[in-house]
Amino acid sequence: MDRKGILIVISGFSGAGKGTLVKGLMSRYTNYAFSISATTRKPRAGEENGVEYFFKTREEFMNMIDNNKLIEYAQYVGNFYGTPKEYVDSQLDSGKDVILEIEIQGALKVKEKFPDTLLLFVTPPNATVLKQRLVGRGTEDFETIQCRLRRATQEAEGIEQYDYLIVNDDLDECIVHTHNIIQGEHSRASRNISKIEQIREELKSF
Ligand SMILES: Nc1nc2c(ncn2[C@@H]2O[C@H](COP(=O)(O)OP(=O)(O)O)[C@@H](O)[C@H]2O)c(=O)[nH]1
Numbered sequence: 001m002d003r004k005g006i007l008i009v010i011s012g013f014s015g016a017g018k019g020t021l022v023k024g025l026m027s028r029y030t031n032y033a034f035s036i037s038a039t040t041r042k043p044r045a046g047e048e049n050g051v052e053y054f055f056k057t058r059e060e061f062m063n064m065i066d067n068n069k070l071i072e073y074a075q076y077v078g079n080f081y082g083t084p085k086e087y088v089d090s091q092l093d094s095g096k097d098v099i100l101e102i103e104i105q106g107a108l109k110v111k112e113k114f115p116d117t118l119l120l121f122v123t124p125p126n127a128t129v130l131k132q133r134l135v136g137r138g139t140e141d142f143e144t145i146q147c148r149l150r151r152a153t154q155e156a157e158g159i160e161q162y163d164y165l166i167v168n169d170d171l172d173e174c175i176v177h178t179h180n181i182i183q184g185e186h187s188r189a190s191r192n193i194s195k196i197e198q199i200r201e202e203l204k205s206f
Pocket residue numbers: 010011012013014015018019037038041072073074076081082083084101102103104105106107
């Protein structure tokens with residue numbers, strides 16, 4: 001089978017449910033690989049190095065940039081976040097669909113480098129629910145929550161650049177809907193050039 005994996009970006013406001021959605025996709029379906037980002041953010045209670053993120057010092061992160069180890073990186077509310085290159089390349093080559101859970105600046109850089117990337121933006125049903133989820137998660141102090149909500153206002157300006165807006169209201173529905181969008185993407189003609197070329201060749205013999 002000549003299928004190569006699709007690169008999928010999932011972005012969304014802090015507290016929208018990106019992480020929850022990605023965990024749901026990974027546990028329910030087998031063809032996804034999750035790209036674990038590097039970050040200078042401190043781990044939250046329960047987060048483990050190499051599971052949610054690779055937690056780095058600022059110096060380690062700068063070395064990764066200098067040694068060209070990242071596909072993209074960006075700053076978000078005082079910390080650096082970046083996508084390690086090697087894992088993404090190897091998983092795509094092996095035919096897995098690779099999920100990057102990254103913010104909008106990084107998303108646009110990835111799209112520029114790999115125009116076939118599918119850009120998905122996750123939103124809660126409304127802003128009140130967003131605040132409730134962010135506060136309810138209980139991982140950030142009041143000031144950080146305010147910074148993240150202000151950042152959400154900026155991010156909302158860029159949503160039109162995404163391919164799909166995914167409303168995360170009922171989680172199960174959201175997981176299935178996202179999976180269906182990704183599966184539909186595999187059928188795009190532009191992703192199936194080799195199949196089309198094969199049929200063109202075969203037609204010549206009639
Ligand atoms: N550009 C970029 N953004 C990332 C990367 N990893 C995570 N992010 C984004 O950084 C932002 C902050 O992530 P995090 O601190 O885990 O907060 P959360 O979104 O509230 O869970 C989110 O928008 C993530 O999608 C990355 O490798 N590159």
